Amino acid sequence: MIFDSYEAYKQAGFKPKACILGSGPAGTTIARKLGAAGIPVVVLEAGSREFSDESQDFYRGATVGDYYFDLDITRLRFMGGSSNHWAGWCRVLDKQDFEPKAWAPDTGWPISRADIEPYLGEVHDILELPDFRPDVPVSDDIRWVQLIKSPAVRFGEKFADELDKSKNIAVVLNTYATELAGDGKRVTGAKLWSNGQDAGTFSADYFVTCTGGLENSRLLLWSNQRSNGGVVPNATALGRYWMEHPTFEGGNAVLANYSEFEVDASNEAFFSPTLAAMERLKILNFGIRLIESPYPNVKKLIADLACTAPNMAEWMSSQLDQRLHCAAQLYVAWEQAPLASNQIELSKADVDHAGVPRIELHWKKSPLERRTLLEGLRLFGATLAQKNLGRVRIDDWISNGGDYPTNEETAGHHHMGGTRMGTDVLKSVVDANCKVHGMDNLYVGGSSVFCTSGQCNPTTTITALACRLGEHLGKVIAV
């Protein structure tokens, strides 16, 4: 069932056991799991079926620190959530991403990759993916990794019919919770806003916030403030350890034979470090994306090399005679160190139309990440040179320690952390089952529970975690 307003929903007399806030990949997946288990669930979606400026305005906010995207651009507030502008790139976090790393504080999850692997079959169906292929070692330091460019499922479009026909799932559009109320053990109710006005209060046995990697923190921070700590009793880490995937062009490579690497349909290939290399260099995970260079760039690159290694440049010129596909731009996206200082705060000056403080995001890249970028490119360059697969030139701003450019990709629009998973209540917000520490009926879905970011796009892992949470919650509610 899909309703366009809370008023219409109320008239239907539906009695849900659980309330899910948000209809993005996490919210929709959890709702489908609960619905399939015969558990009545209501999904409150703040937006409508389509994008609107009015709805999107609720996402405006401010960023303090490094340059970042406008907060109302980097996510979407309508049915299907940010899957509506997702590029569709899929990969699950690596096994090593879940492990603690002695050289990077506050890393490590309370679960391992093996805990989400049983759900990957479902994830492949949901996201319409072929099977993942194992990584291929290129050297002791570098591995070829597969990143599937999927059809980019828009959850609102794909599942609208199924949700509309469901007897166990009610989706209420244009409706969201401005705040949750709690007594330190349970969420006792939610204050609703529907179609531009106060819609009263609502209660359910269980609540799951799936409003995104920025909004989950905002909702819980505001709710906790209004409930005097009654919604997140252990709130030290709430809003903190926020992460992105910084993404910049890192250099170029001239390749002996482009076809040496397995490339995807866009003629791109992806590489990451081995755990041994990360340990040895004390760096984080990263992904290097090879994008075929246009011909004029190749000539420029060879001319540059001629000043340093004339014979090598001559050899490359001969390669260019043989094939035009001989050079690539190197884009690097890397894992961000989880830092408590990278955090979501509530604005003290600005509120949205419903009176909820907007987000003030504090975000800075750390020296460890800067080292990961430089050493990662060196590692990749050394592998290509040692194997005679090609030669890499690192961009000057990286070699010389210059400022990050402000005219490049910047980051992946991947919002992770803020309500991270863990066992230490001072450094996490939810437990291994995504339940808020100290609360009996409040769960969190989505990438805000990520403890570390790894290097890959988060949607596949979000969906796997949502399958796992949906199954767990189904068992809890059924008892």
Next chain:
Amino acid sequence: MSGYLRKMSRRAIVQALIALPALVLFRNQPAVTEPDEIVEINGWILRRSDLA
């Protein structure tokens, strides 16, 4: 230093001076390198042999 030189025989000083250019040459001799050694020059990650 001058006291030290006074203690040296004239022959030893001449021999030292004759030897000096050879020592300088020896010092400038490049270290033994592996052709496969990875070097970073002007941002390029190269093998030493690429520079030949």
